[in-house]
Amino acid sequence: MRPFTFTKVRNSAVAVKEISEKEEAKFIAGGTNLLDLMKFDVMIPKNIIDITGIALNYIKNLEDGGLRLGALVTNSDTAYHKEVENRYPLLSHAILAGASPQLRNKATDAGNLLQRTRCYYFYDPATPCNKREPGSGCSAIHGYNRWHAIFGASEKCIATHPSDMCVALAALEAKVNVTGPNGERNIPFEDFHRLPGDHPEKDTNLSKDEIITSIDLPANGFAENFSYIKNRDRASYSFALVSIAVGLEMKGNKIKEARIVLGGVAHKPWRNKEAEAFLNNKEANRENFEAVADVIVREAKGYEYNKFKIELARRSVVRALMQAAKIEE
Incomplete structure (x- = not known):
């Protein structure tokens, strides 16, 4: 060091x-x-x-019925907080699927948003990596790319974002509150992380001189109908090959609103609003869930070692929707 x-x-x-x-x-x-x-x-x-001396370690209710997570709240304290467990169980389940208890006890909510990819080549300074050294090339495209992206990649980078928490936050449509030299602003979660494009070295739309102060959760936490599935190589302390966060708003057996976000498949949590809209006012059943899964994977692109992730993603979407709708498989 x-x-x-x-x-x-x-x-x-x-x-x-x-x-x-x-x-x-x-x-x-x-x-x-x-x-x-x-x-x-x-x-x-x-x-x-x-920044651990800043008073940002709090969780409090908002006037609009939402919940604010201070930037320095640990992942463990967030996952086990009664308001989160009761109103946002999707978030709690996603956090507990990530890392290990020791890491969750130390890692902060803001830090979770800002973690870098776990691409093998990014972590190896001896290999070319456009994310680490722009213009040097992407070793993963023709290398061992089993963990890599099947959505939203570019010729410059096929790395994935490693967070579980962020997949749930994207499904909940959270907002990220930041402050910088020009004052405060809030960033919708879908706009916080970036796809690689020509600048894979930029993970987020946060400016260099800004700091995250809190994360706002909306009033609707999909507490009744939700699911988080994480497919990984081993049962604990492993990053997702494919993860799925699902939240459903239902009236009887009909879906009024659906949120479907995938993790481990792109440079950011991957959400397809067209696919979500397909389920509006439709019956909750396997036939409709398989149809929406087909819509989601339609634009997927695999590489030599990760093509299996396309079918894994399709099946996982169906399974997560079945669980969220409380339909026995």
Whole structure:
């Protein structure tokens, strides 16, 4: 690990000032991703700004019926919070499907949004990687790409976003609140992460000098009809090959609204609104669920080692919808 300066700040304004003024600076809170990247020389910040002293460790109700998660709440505290368990069980289940208890006890909610891809080549400075070094090439396209994207990839990058929590937040249509030199703003969750395009080095639409302060959940948490499925190589502490977050608003056996978001398949949580709209006012049954799964995977593109993920995604969508609708398979 390379030498760096370390500064601890006590409020968001000072944090923004420090990140704006210091060269190659990074925020640190839980550090569960940043420290790994520093150990592997994937990221070599010259300045580390500790934000754990900022009063952002809270969960509170909002006037519109939603819930606000402070940026520094740990993943464990979020997953086991009674309001989250009762009103947003999809989020709780997704968080508990990720990482290990030790990591969830340390990792923060804002940090979860900002974690980098777990692509083998991104973590290996000896190999070309456009995300790590723009213009150097993508080793995964013709390499071992079993974990890689089947949606939204580009010739510059086929990496996937590793978060479970973010898949649920996308399904819930959360908002990310940030502050920077130009003041505060909120970013709809679907606009927070980016597809790789020509700039895979940019994971999010967060500016370098902005800090996440909180995440807002809407009033509707799909508490009655939801499902989170995570397909992975082993039962615990493994990233998703394909994960699915489903939330349904139902009236009798008819679907009034559907949210379907996939993880482990793209550079960001993957949502197909056309497919969701297909289910509006339709009966909840296997035939309709298989039809919507076909719509979702229609534009999927596999590579040499990950083509199996297309059929895995299709079957997982059907299974998740069946579970959310409480239909026995």
